[in-house]
Amino acid sequence: MHELPAVHGFVRTVAVSKIGEAGLAIDITANAGEMAKIAAYLDLLSLGSFTARVELTRWRKGVLVTGHFKSDVTQACVITLEPVEAVVEGDFERRYLPDVDEAEAGEVRIDPEGEDPAEPLGREIDLGEILVEELSLGLDPYPRKTDAVHPTEKDAVAKADSPFAVLSKLQAKGAKKKGKS
Secondary structure: OOOOOOOOOOOOEEEHHHOOOOOEEEEEEOOHHHHHHHHHHOOOOEEEEEEEEEEEEEEOOEEEEEEEEEEEEEEEOOOOOOEEEEEEEEEEEEEEEEOOOHHHHOOOOOOOOOOOOOEEEOOEEEHHHHHHHHHHHHOOOOOOOOOOOOHHHHHHHHHOOOHHHHHHHHHHHHHHHHHHO
């Protein structure tokens, strides 16, 4: 079965057979074309750099993938749509195990507080897919320039009364009710 190329255009496959007992360390850098595709895929204004250091080691009967990525991103401010630059970086870990027949494995139990279950291990691992996913998880979902103020926030600040003014209004309302009774 042939898989379709990734929509984000960032593919870095590693054959599992190349991972020896000593493991394998790989430095990855996206080129300009790949960064443009990743930026479009993640709805970024731009992606200035995208690098990672990934280590693959044998784990149980599968593979453990660990690493660190770093990227310079520019997103649109959710209020003004002006560019907001940020450095996004993080560590990650993925575990892969060979497919196990469900009938052979029995009932699958997942602990919501525990670690994520291992992913199925094929002949190759696409490090590009892992890195784009980790980058997307590290992005600020609501990027905002530090001086950006939403129009409703401006109105609220302009119309805000001091706490004492609010209390005096409440007192005045209470006095009116007492006078009517």
